Amino acid sequence: MSVQSDIFPFPVKGGDTHETALTERAGRPSPASCREEDVGPALAAAYPSSPGAAADCIILLNADGEILFSSGSCDPAEEIAEIKSTSGDAWNASPLFRQEDRSTVIPGATNFCGQCETQKGHSRWWDFKLGDTSTRLRLVLINRLRQEKPRMGTEAQIAYSHLGAVLESTTDCVVVVDREWRVTYMNRRANALVGGGGKLAVGVNLWEAYPEGLINEFYHNYKKALATKTPVEFEGFVPSAGIWLEVHAYPSPDGLSIFFHDITEAKRARDEIAHLAHHDALTGLANRLKFNECLSELRSRAEGGELAVLLLDLDAFKEVNDSLGHPVGDALLKAIAYRLRNVAQDAGLFARLGGDEFALIHSPNRSGLAPTDLAMRLISCLDDPFEIDAHMLRVGASIGIAMASDSGPSPDDLLKNADIALYRAKAEGGGAYRIYEPGMQEELRQRQALKQDLHNAVKSGELVLEYQPLVDIRSGRITTCEALVRWHHPVRGIIPPAEFIPLAEETGLIESFGQWVLAQACMDAQNWPDNVGVSVNLSPVQFKNRDLPAAITSALSASGLGPVRLHLEITETVLLHHTEHNLNMLSRIKDLGVQFALDDFGTGFSSLSYLRNFPFQKLKIDRSFIADIGSVSQSEAIVAAIIGLAGSLGLNVSAEGVETARQLDWLMRHGCHEAQGYFISKPMSADQMATLLWQSSQVAVG
Incomplete structure (x- = not known):
């Protein structure tokens, strides 16, 4: 039961x-x-x-x-x-x-x-x-x-063999040590990687084989695993083997089971990715992310003393990149970065923020160098030309400097202030540095407002053309009239071209702006006598536009003006980079039948190859040389040399900025062909110029 x-x-x-x-x-x-x-x-x-x-x-x-x-x-x-x-x-x-x-x-x-x-x-x-x-x-x-005891032993042996097979087949290296750090087991992979030809083997003390482990993360982590009876995982470097290991260690009452594998290549790849995340791929300099992190860290630590941020922007680099292409531009950037880094390497963290903009975090107390002195060294190191793919290229630099003490501006404000100072340096012609001052921010605000007003200036009829005559020095006859743009601002009154033309180039308005000037100048000149031409200045920005020949053709066609009466003035800046694009553009425009004049000759990077390779009909001597006639003998020698050179090449010569009879007389005696300036005539409206031209076909001079 x-x-x-x-x-x-x-x-x-x-x-x-x-x-x-x-x-x-x-x-x-x-x-x-x-x-x-x-x-x-x-x-x-x-x-x-x-x-x-x-x-x-x-x-x-x-x-x-x-x-x-x-x-x-x-x-x-x-x-x-x-x-x-x-x-x-x-x-x-x-x-x-x-x-x-x-x-x-x-x-x-x-x-x-x-x-x-x-x-x-x-x-x-x-x-x-x-x-x-x-x-x-x-x-x-x-x-x-x-089962019987022998069978129990057999089963245990089978289980042990099975475990051994598993440990031998795993992709990990396996080492088992007892609590005295003696190796009790090693699989083949472990022996191949760290065995060192018997250096580490069963029965050998782990730290006798690898004593360096006693002073690095290996001993610390293994000891921690045994003490806490908790598995640990970490990455460690083995100096004697030159490898990085990823380690997982599991404690037991008898000791420690260590599973590990070589991650040297994987770690190198990770480190490379991390490096790329904080460095510029082209130049190898720190990037914007690294720069911002470093600046924020320095400001948060407030270690004492002043801190300066120098923001550097290249002058004339965009022209190289646009005309010669990105490969040449990239090669030039690398060469520029190399020079700048050699100057800045002991001064602080130097970074490329993007494009042609660089930045430097500078601590004057540590380097013993004033930020202004450092800025001048950075600018000066770019004085010599760069030879890139058989091109001799010149670029300059403008720098804005912002200073801060422990309680000074935040990192964002420092960068903003340096940018405002940089803007001032470039607006004043570039090739210089400016230190941020509080008043600059208001000036920038007004400048930005002026940019906005410029957008509406053409549509609202605020832009007008005035004309200043060029006369034949010997006959006194007006040969050409130069078109000069004036902006009649409804609030600020007359704004000079030197103030708003750079704004138009910055904003890209120079394209539509320039087309309007061309069309209006041709239309006005059509009302003048047939023997008087009109001269129009072309911006370097316009010259890079492949549609410029079409815009010129449209202006001539709409006005009915003969091509030979249109004179186009370009500066040496346009020709800074002798490229196929430049030659092709000038050839296409010349094929239209228009005339070319090289403006401001002698002030840029003058090269006689310009006169040999480009189809100019006239050289215009810059007003800075003319102003020194009668007082600076060196300027007189330069002007005389230009006149002689032009005569030898069969080119006409025109002098700008003639203000006195003495200047005009000197020019006449030295064979200059044309003169232009306030001594001859101030600029006047299109109607006034038309009246003057029709009243007299000649203007007496002197």
């Missing part, structure tokens, strides 16, 4: 005749009569997790080792010989396990493995779990039947 108990989740053989006989002979109650308050706590204490659920056989014994009952899939009385005992020392005498195994049993709940014989004389290995819960009862849980 089986009894189901609330305490036992399995049937108890309460009516078994054999068990009853055993218990009766022992003078003990049968299993069915055992009290639950005795059996339940014993079972729960000895096997707390699902009592008996994992057991093949359960035997309940009293303090003397006599069987009170059994349950499960086996009958111990049939399987185990002499399991019962009638002696008072049955517990110790009972052959549940051999003599050599008895020492493993200690008071309290105990797990052990023992061997005993069956009734049939077979030796079996069993797992036992004992509970010494009171003086009245003992509980023995005989768990799942084991």
Whole structure:
């Protein structure tokens, strides 16, 4: 008969005749009569997790080792010989396990493995779990039947071999060390990577093989893993091997299992990506991100002393890039960066912010160099030309400087102030530095407002043309009239060209602006006598426009003006870069039948090759030389040389800015052909000029 108990989740053989006989002979109650308050706590204490659920056989014994009952899939009385005992020392005498195994049993709940014989004389290995819960009862849980000990050893060996195969096949290197740091296992990959021909092997102390590890992150992390019994992972460099490792270390009671692999190439790639994120790919300098981070860090630390930000922008670089192409422009930028870096390398962090803009964080207290002195060195280092792909290229630099003390402007404000100062430097002609002053911000605000007003100036009729005559010095006849743009601002009045022409070039308005001047000048000149031409200045920005010939053709066609009467003036800035584009553009325009004059000759990067390679008909001597006639002999010599050179090349010569009779007389004596200036005539409106021309075909001079 089986009894189901609330305490036992399995049937108890309460009516078994054999068990009853055993218990009766022992003078003990049968299993069915055992009290639950005795059996339940014993079972729960000895096997707390699902009592008996994992057991093949359960035997309940009293303090003397006599069987009170059994349950499960086996009958111990049939399987185990002499399991019962009638002696008072049955517990110790009972052959549940051999003599050599008895020492493993200690008071309290105990797990052990023992061997005993069956009734049939077979030796079996069993797992036992004992509970010494009171003086009245003992509980023995005989768990799942084991195989013979040799088979157990075989299975263990198989498992060990399987584990070894797994560790040998993993892509990681594996090293196992004991708590004395001696290697107890290494797989083949570990031996190949760090074994060093026997340097590290089983039985060798890890730190004797790699003593440098004692002073770096390896020892620190391994010790931490053992102390905290928590796995660690980290990256470390092995100097003797020259490699980076990614390491995962797992502690155990016996020591440490270390899994690692070589990440040298991966780390190099990561470092390269990180470098690219903070450096300019073209020049190798720090980029805007790195610059901003460094500036913010320095301002937040407030270490004392002044801090200067120098913002540098290249002059005339855009012309190179547009005319010669980006490959030449990039090569020029690299060469420029090299020169600038050599000057700035000891002064602070030097960066390329983008395009042709560079920046420097400078600490005067550390370098011992004033920001203004550093700025002049940076500008001066670009004085010599650069030879790029057989082109001799010249560029300059303008610099804006902003200063700050510990309590000064924020990083953003410093950059903004330096930018405002840079704007002033470029507006004043470039090639110089300017230090930020509070008043500059208001000037910039007004300049920005002026740009906005300029957008509406053409449409609203605020731009008008005035004309200043050029006369033949010997005959006094007006040969040409130069078109000069005037801006009649509704609030500020007359704004001179020197103030708004650069604004038009900055904003790109010079394109539409220039087309209007061309069209209007041709229209006005059509009302003049046929022997009088009109001269129009072309901006370097206009000259780069491939549609310029079409705009000239349109102006001539709309007005009906003969091409030979249109004189186009360009400066040496346009010809700074001798390119196929320049030659092609000039040739296309000359094919239209118009005339060319080289304006402001002698003030730019003068080159006689200009006069040989470009189709000019006239040279215009800059007013700065004319103003010195009669007072500076060197200027007189230069003017005389230009006149002689032009005569030898068959070119006409015109003098600008003639203000006195003495200047005009000197020019006449030295063979100059034409003169222009306030001494001859001030600029006048188109109607006034038309009236003057028709009243007299000649203007007496002197």
